[in-house]
Amino acid sequence: MSRIAQAFDSGQWSVIASASAKAALLTLALPLAACGAGGFSLEKAEVDRSIITSSAPSAPAVPASSDNDSDQTTIGNAVSSADIQELGGQAVPWANAGTGSRGSITELVELKD
Template sequence: MSRIAQPFDSRQWSLIASASAQAAVKVAIVLVALPLAACGAGGFSLEQAEVDRTILTSSTPAAASPIDQDRASDQATIRNAVSSADIQELGGQAVPWANSDTGSRGSITELAESRDNGQLCRRFTASRESFDGVALFKGEVCLAGAGAWRMQDFKAL
């Protein structure tokens, strides 16, 4: 009879069991040895971590966003409308303004003129309707000299 056709011998269990035990011991030794080898090799430590100074990066200056440019353009348009308004003829009426460059528009109200330390100034409240929403601002423009008006204060409410 050939070896394949022989019936299973119960004595072979001991051979199978000893082979399985030997394989399990080898696996256990490897599993214990790997972490120990990593510790012996230095491993990873946050105390030993340093900044890599060999990598060089650079940045570019942040460009002004279109919204900021639009707001500055609208601010200049409002300044021009406030400085050119005839307060006595208005009689408390709102002054409309529109900026064709940005598509924004609004109205200027509560326009009042005063002299602070000999300097002519105009205080106002302005609304601004644009693609990014509606806002209300308080501001002040003052005559700087040679007929030029300068925005002294312009803040959102």
């Protein structure tokens, strides 16, 4: 056997293993000790005022075209449920609670196809 192989066979592994374990432990312990010795404190922490944030503009709750469609549906429902003969020329009121629109239909003509 060569002299290098004989040195490792004669129990040198425990010395090498313990030295590398100590180095690994020291490598892990030193940064942690440095953090603790520096003294991080929440009392010393300050708000970072250099960060600027903003928000995106909010979209309207109901788009305008949807409002028109909703009003047209409400008017259509009021006209279709009105009894023209019973009204006798009176206006037909309508109101859309969703949009806040309201009005009255003053003239109705019934067509039969």
